[in-house]
Amino acid sequence: MSPQTKQVLRVGKAQLDLLEELTNANGVSGNEIEIREIIRKKVAPFVDEINVDGMGNLLVIKHAKKPNAIKVMLDAHMDEVGFMIVEEDGDGLYEFEHVGGGDERQFVSKPVSVGSQKLPGVIGSKPIHLASEDEMNAVISQQGMRIDLGPAGKGKAKRGDYAAYATKLIRSGDAIFAKALDNRLGCATLIELLKTAPEHVELLAAFTVQEEIGLRGAKVAAYDFYPQLAIAVDSTPAFDFERPDGNENTQYNCKLGGGPAIYIADRGTLSDPRLIRFFTQVAEENKINYQYRQPGGGGTDAGALHLTRGGVPSVSVSVPGRYAHTAVMLARISDWQDTLNLLQQALAALTPEILSGDRA
Known part of the structure; x- marks a missing residue:
């Protein structure tokens, strides 16, 4: 590789400011417009084509500058888990449903913002002083909770309005605390990679919608792009x-401080072994921290990408994070930086020969 392709990417103030802007914005599944517009503005100076498809995916192309370029799709979903207003009870109290894989144990007392006006509220339930012994020993059901906007919120929210956690990003040393790191970390990573795309790669970047409710955007985006290979960039739970x-x-799934997690298998995908070997080799040759995500539950957009048309060789590479699908996640800047560098070096080293021969 040339010295240019060996450049090391750093997560500095500009990258952290970008992540803060993305995580502080709202984008519950099916309502990703705020995130999409932020990303559109960020990538516009660096790419050749920008389109929004019928699902709301932001599809971006950075054309190769060399002939016989390999077509590589990078995927990061824009959406986050959240809530939807379904009924008003009066006095600023609203019934709601959760959108995506939310954990009811985590809902109570969390601050939220509701609708396009970002009305401030909190998820409330019966106070501990009035709870029976049985209630104290049981998980509070969502049906027993309300989003409370206070008296000033009476009549302000309507059925179908989305609500997102209102947590703001905080940095403490190497740690980042924020909502929606799943998957604004992936979105920020793709934005940075588009700035340094290698000339021999036709880079197809899909910022997808509705991953948290069934990988829906990825199905459409991959059909449109039909790449030679696809890489899903996400955040994966660490326990x-x-x-x-x-x-x-x-049974830790992956660990903070271990670097990017390369997927071997999850609930929806058996990653292409050729790509697993390739990413492992790139990490070791460049002395980049990495780990294998333990096979098991959960999944990424790769579950839809690899099933597109005649099949697309796919793999997931994710930043580990604790407390996924809650009001605040925790990830490490060093893991994010290692993920950026692994993907950057992998793109620089990619050739069609990596996929030569049958999958085995």
Whole structure:
């Protein structure tokens, strides 16, 4: 590789400011417009084509400058888990449904913003002082909760309005605390990679919608692009606590501080072995921290990408983060930087020969 392709990407103030802007904005599944407009403005100076398809995906192309370029699709979903208003009870209280894989145990007392006006509210339920013993020993059901906008919010929200967590990004040393790191980390990563796209790659970047409710945007985007290979860039749950009994935690999924998580298998995808080997080789040759995500539940847009048309060789590379699908996640800047560099070096090293021979 030339010295240019060996450049090391850094996560500095500009990148952290970008991530803060993305995470502080709202984009619950099916209502990604605010995120899409931020990304559109950020990538416009660096790309050749920008389109929004019928689903709302933002499809971006950075053309190769060399002949016989390999067509590579990078995918990052824009949406986050959240809520939808379904009925007003009066006095600023609203019934709601959750959108995406929310955890009811985490809902109570979380601040939210509702609708395009971003009305401030909180998710409330019966106070502990009035709860029965049985209620104290049970998980509060969503049906027993309300989004409370206060008296000033009476009549302000309507059925179908979206609500998102109102958490703002905080940095503490190497740690980032924010909502929607799943998957604004992926979106910020794609934005940075578009700035440094190698000349021999036809780079097809899809910022997709509705991943959290069924990989819906990715299905459409991959059909449109039909790449030679696809890489889903996401955030993956880390459960790396020590066990209370002192035994080794062997079911951690992935660990903070371990670098990008390369997927071998998840609920929806068996990653292409050729791409797993390739990313492993790139990481080791460039001395980049990496880890394998433990096979198991969950999944990424790769679950839709690899099933497109005649099949697309696919793999997922994700930034590990704790407390996914809650009001605040925690990730490490160093893991994000390692993910950026692994993807950058992989794009620089990609050739069609990587996919030569049958998948095995």
